[in-house]
Amino acid sequence: MEKQFNLSILAQDMKEKFNHDQAASTMAKCTKECFLSLKTSNLLPTEERCLRNCFVKSIDFQEFFENETRYFLRNQ
Secondary structure, eight states, X not given: OOOOOOHHHHHHHHHHHHHHHHHHXXXXXXXXXXXXXXXXXXXXXXXXXXXXXXXXXXXXXXXXXXXXXXXXXXXX
């Protein structure tokens, strides 16, 4: 018996997993780069600014990468 797969459900599951993994990776990267000390419960202004810039750049890069990938795949 041949297995049947619902490609739209598989694609959605893959996209959700990728988005989750990407968010976790971005969070780890940005906190590692931006947090100076974990001894206080408040962010320093420099830490907050660093985090904001890090997340914005990550989102911008991800959009750029997706667009480049779409362009590359479309022109193959």
